[in-house]
Amino acid sequence: MISSPISAKNLCVLRGDNQVLDNVSFTIDAGDIFALLGGNGAGKSTTLLTFLGLISPSSGQALINGVEVGADIQGARAQISYLPESANLYPHLSAYENLEYFLSLAHISRSPEEISLSLDEVKLAPEARKKPLSSYSKGMRQKVSISLAILRRSPLLLLDEPTSGLDPLAIDEFNIILKTLSNLGTTIFMVTHDVYGACEVAKRVGLLRQGKMTSMFQAREDQKISVDEVHQAFRQSQAS
Amino acid sequence: MLREMQREFNFAWKETALRSLIVVAFFLSAISLLAGALTINDQEDLALRLNTEIKSEQLQILKGKTDPGDIAYSLFHLTFDPPSELAFVAVGQRNELTWLHRVRLLALEGQIHETSDANPEILTLGHLDFSFFLSVLLPLLVIGLLFDIEAREHRDRRHELICSASRFGNRIFLIRAMVRSLLLAAAVTVPFIIAAINSNITLIQASSVIGLTLFQIVVWLALSQFITRRMREAATAGLSLISIWLVLTLLIPIIGKIFVEYRVPVPNGGSILLTQREAVNDAWDLPKTATMKPFTEAYPEWREYGDVGKPFEWKWYYAFQEMGDRTAKPIAQALYKGMRDRHEAMAWIALLSPSLLIERRLTALAGTDVLQHLRYIQCSRRFHAEMRHFYYPFLFHEKAMSESNLAEIPEFKPCAL
Numbered sequence: 001m002i003s004s005p006i007s008a009k010n011l012c013v014l015r016g017d018n019q020v021l022d023n024v025s026f027t028i029d030a031g032d033i034f035a036l037l038g039g040n041g042a043g044k045s046t047t048l049l050t051f052l053g054l055i056s057p058s059s060g061q062a063l064i065n066g067v068e069v070g071a072d073i074q075g076a077r078a079q080i081s082y083l084p085e086s087a088n089l090y091p092h093l094s095a096y097e098n099l100e101y102f103l104s105l106a107h108i109s110r111s112p113e114e115i116s117l118s119l120d121e122v123k124l125a126p127e128a129r130k131k132p133l134s135s136y137s138k139g140m141r142q143k144v145s146i147s148l149a150i151l152r153r154s155p156l157l158l159l160d161e162p163t164s165g166l167d168p169l170a171i172d173e174f175n176i177i178l179k180t181l182s183n184l185g186t187t188i189f190m191v192t193h194d195v196y197g198a199c200e201v202a203k204r205v206g207l208l209r210q211g212k213m214t215s216m217f218q219a220r221e222d223q224k225i226s227v228d229e230v231h232q233a234f235r236q237s238q239a240s
Numbered sequence: 241m242l243r244e245m246q247r248e249f250n251f252a253w254k255e256t257a258l259r260s261l262i263v264v265a266f267f268l269s270a271i272s273l274l275a276g277a278l279t280i281n282d283q284e285d286l287a288l289r290l291n292t293e294i295k296s297e298q299l300q301i302l303k304g305k306t307d308p309g310d311i312a313y314s315l316f317h318l319t320f321d322p323p324s325e326l327a328f329v330a331v332g333q334r335n336e337l338t339w340l341h342r343v344r345l346l347a348l349e350g351q352i353h354e355t356s357d358a359n360p361e362i363l364t365l366g367h368l369d370f371s372f373f374l375s376v377l378l379p380l381l382v383i384g385l386l387f388d389i390e391a392r393e394h395r396d397r398r399h400e401l402i403c404s405a406s407r408f409g410n411r412i413f414l415i416r417a418m419v420r421s422l423l424l425a426a427a428v429t430v431p432f433i434i435a436a437i438n439s440n441i442t443l444i445q446a447s448s449v450i451g452l453t454l455f456q457i458v459v460w461l462a463l464s465q466f467i468t469r470r471m472r473e474a475a476t477a478g479l480s481l482i483s484i485w486l487v488l489t490l491l492i493p494i495i496g497k498i499f500v501e502y503r504v505p506v507p508n509g510g511s512i513l514l515t516q517r518e519a520v521n522d523a524w525d526l527p528k529t530a531t532m533k534p535f536t537e538a539y540p541e542w543r544e545y546g547d548v549g550k551p552f553e554w555k556w557y558y559a560f561q562e563m564g565d566r567t568a569k570p571i572a573q574a575l576y577k578g579m580r581d582r583h584e585a586m587a588w589i590a591l592l593s594p595s596l597l598i599e600r601r602l603t604a605l606a607g608t609d610v611l612q613h614l615r616y617i618q619c620s621r622r623f624h625a626e627m628r629h630f631y632y633p634f635l636f637h638e639k640a641m642s643e644s645n646l647a648e649i650p651e652f653k654p655c656a657l
Contacts, residue, residue, distance in 0.1 A: 053404075054404065077407070082400065092255065093254060102401075105412070
């Protein structure tokens with residue numbers, strides 16, 4: 001039996017007396033995009049960090065390819081590319097230097113041509129590539145981050161609020177890149193506030209409230225998840 | 241690991257702030273070495289100048305003189321503690337305690353303790369030399385380099401990205417801190433190595449100084465890691481590290497010194513001087529036998545020459561000078577024992593303060609600590625005793641000094657370290 005690339009089984013996380021995650025379960029199939037929606041403090045980022053092995057669950061399991069993250073953190077991280085919220089790479093380094101540094105951090109070697117190609121894929125203007133990131137817009141910085149994920153060629157991509165602060169055009173571009181990566185077989189797990197963006201790209205959307213998974217939505221064949229449905233459920237979950 | 245360090249080195253070197261701090265460290269190290277070298281050069285020049293002056297003065301004094309009492313009274317000699325080759329690294333007690341004296345055959349205690357008060361300005365401010373730089377300033381540079389090494393990644397929301405990307409997880413920050421510390425170590429030791437090559441210090445001495453530099457950096461690297469791992473806010477981590485620096489570098493040595501001085505009282509040089517002078521002054525009013533009897537008991541070889549018939553005789557004069565020294569001897573011995581005891585007691589305090597430990601090790605290596613001062617005082621005493629043994633036969637036999645006798649007057653030779 002082939003294990004799901006990412007799955008959570010009755011995942012619980014306690015921080016002091018605070019139950020941050022409470023019996024959260026889901027699975028993400030290979031090549032799917034799964035979006036976890038929730039308000040502030042719902043536990044979205046905690047879920048993500050648990051899969052990175054940066055937070056240990058108090059009970060339950062966070063599994064990467066069927067293996068518990070805590071049992072093989074290095075193995076899990078080797079499978080994952082992670083894009084944190086606001087994608088702050090080093091502002092004093094250029095796009096090339098940032099990519100070289102972060103790839104080297106993961107012991108990944110890529111030729112300058114491959115790096116250029118990945119920046120082409122995310123449509124980062126060639127004239128900007130050697131300038132320090134401090135001169136970039138947020139959307140441009142996000143493109144460099146995605147380029148990093150592409151270069152890592154990881155089968156799993158974890159995104160924390162990836163469209164936060166991006167302008168509509170940049171969000172459109174970003175969604176296209178995500179769909180392309182998904183079509184190429186990358187499994188994507190994103191946490192976001194953005195109901196519209198989530199429904200636009202995700203095959204499944206989960207609603208998280210106060211650490212509990214309250215609803216799950218699945219896209220039907222050739223049909224996106226209904227924004228209205230998710231929005232209503234989201235509002236209800238926030239109101240209750 | 242080497243690959244990780246190489247990458248972190250390349251990464252660190254692209255930071256302007258880091259490069260600036262490394263340049264500051266390099267110049268501070270070089271300036272402190274230069275300041276120490278200038279101080280030691282000044283001291284050497286002073287000793288040379290005084291020695292030349294005294295030698296020329298001696299030639300003038302000896303011209304046509306044959307009376308040993310008169311010669312011994314007028315002839316000053318310079319005793320001094322020449323700095324070691326490593327003294328420029330740690331000027332130490334050479335700035336606080338006297339390292340040269342003009343002495344003659346008169347009572348020695350007064351001549352030694354005339355200038356025994358410590359230099360209050362130096363005691364308050366400390367002296368800028370490599371030892372001061374290593375023990376006091378270097379920790380601040382380590383703190384400046386490492387206090388926000390993890391906090392800024394939290395602040396800029398890169399921490400998880402870095403930890404998840406690196407196969408070392410959050411231990412990557414330890415590697416980063418080590419690389420930065422190595423850069424700092426290089427910046428600090430390069431000026432010292434240049435200075436070492438230009439001086440005659442041994443490889444062991446140079447290695448010891450470099451070892452102490454690395455020790456200080458490792459201590460503060462460990463403390464910085466301990467704090468920055470626990471505190472996400474750069475300001476909190478920085479403040480905590482500065483507080484630790486304040487305690488380890490200033491409070492413990494100061495409170496330790498006050499405590500040791502309270503627990504180990506010592507007489508001051510002034511009381512030795514007064515006791516000796518009172519004994520000498522009293523001797524003028526006492527019957528001469530009051531001086532000569534105890535003197536000839538101490539020197540039975542002069543017993544048959546111990547009678548003093550005239551109102552003034554040089555042998556009596558120098559005998560009561562020596563008896564004045566003997567009166568003050570217990571106080572002087574108590575002072576030296578106290579100084580030694582305090583020095584040993586501070587060794588325990590130094591176990592609580594890496595800065596004090598380093599300063600003590602450096603002054604010990606450089607021969608500029610209290611123990612060396614006491615060795616020098618002992619050396620001066622030996623020279624004074626040599627002079628007594630030279631002059632006493634002339635004084636007691638009331639024999640005039642010939643040209644050849646004058647050429648045999650002892651000259652001070654510094655004692656080996």
